Amino acid sequence: MSKDYVIGVVGATGLVGEMIIKCLEKTSIPIRKLKLFASEKSLGKKIKFKDQEIDVLELTKDSFSGIDILFFAVLSSLAKEYVNYARNKGVLVIDNSSAFRMEKGVPLIVPEVNGEDLVYHQGIIANPNCSTIQLVVALNNIHKEYKIKKIIVSTYQAVSGAGKDALLELESQIEGDTEPKILPIKSNIKHYKIAYNVIPQVDEFLDNNYTKEEMKMVYETQKIFKDPSIEISATCVRVPVKVGHSESIYLETEKP
Ligand SMILES: NC(=O)c1ccc[n+]([C@@H]2O[C@H](COP(=O)([O-])OP(=O)(O)OC[C@H]3O[C@@H](n4cnc5c(N)ncnc54)[C@H](OP(=O)(O)O)[C@@H]3O)[C@@H](O)[C@H]2O)c1
Known part of the structure; x- marks a missing residue:
């Protein structure tokens, strides 16, 4: 280079x-x-x-x-x-x-947490889901010191996470009473209003009744922490906030 x-x-x-x-x-x-x-x-x-x-x-x-x-x-x-x-x-x-996040040979990087994994990239570096990033940044030092064995996390995800069209939709619903066309998933037939509402669905539902977003938090966290044995359950909810996700986290660690 x-x-x-x-x-x-x-x-x-x-x-x-x-x-x-x-x-x-x-x-x-x-x-x-x-x-x-x-x-x-x-x-x-x-x-x-x-x-x-x-x-x-x-x-x-x-x-x-x-x-x-x-x-x-x-x-x-x-x-x-x-x-x-x-x-x-x-x-x-x-x-x-x-x-590419879950592909072998593709490091899934949060610089503050696992920047050292960059050494094994083969031309692609992946960036995790936004909810995973803030989860692992908050938990990294606890995991290093006490080894996390279980995480139960609930998210309160801003509309910005669904892209610019979703953000415009929230703004236009606050100003007027426009019909929803984007959330929870643009390609769905049924949409829900997000202004003055919460939508307990981020991305599609999977056969295990969790959504894709919820399972991304599970698999990506295990990959970043290099520990597939960590038990994780996530509940992801879209809230009528423009920018800035929140999370509540329950933890169990191996060391007291
Ligand atoms: N938003 C977040 O907080 C967040 C966080 C982490 C990861 N991500 C991921 O990052 C990606 C982008 O998200 P976003 O929120 O930025 O989405 P977005 O606001 O909807 O922007 C989508 C971008 O894709 C471009 N695009 C659409 N069709 C295209 C085409 N055929 N060829 C080239 N460009 C095309 C759009 O260009 P035009 O303006 O020309 O349509 C626009 O620049 C997604 O995979 C998302 O899951 C998002």
């Missing part, structure tokens, strides 16, 4: 992409060029980065030449479709979706 980097953000117009761009503005990593990608509908948009206005480009399979590090902040189906094209061009991918 060169001493200064060409960095890309896929999903640059989304909530996570916007936040990545803000972090890149503050980072000391030397950036030679920033390339921003989104869907065809964002063609023509410009995004401010430091003192520049950067054009948003349409993501295609040929988008990846000359990029050193590429952040993916799109749906996991899109990440699955495009990440390998980037890897084949020698790009280091940092993926925010759930597409």
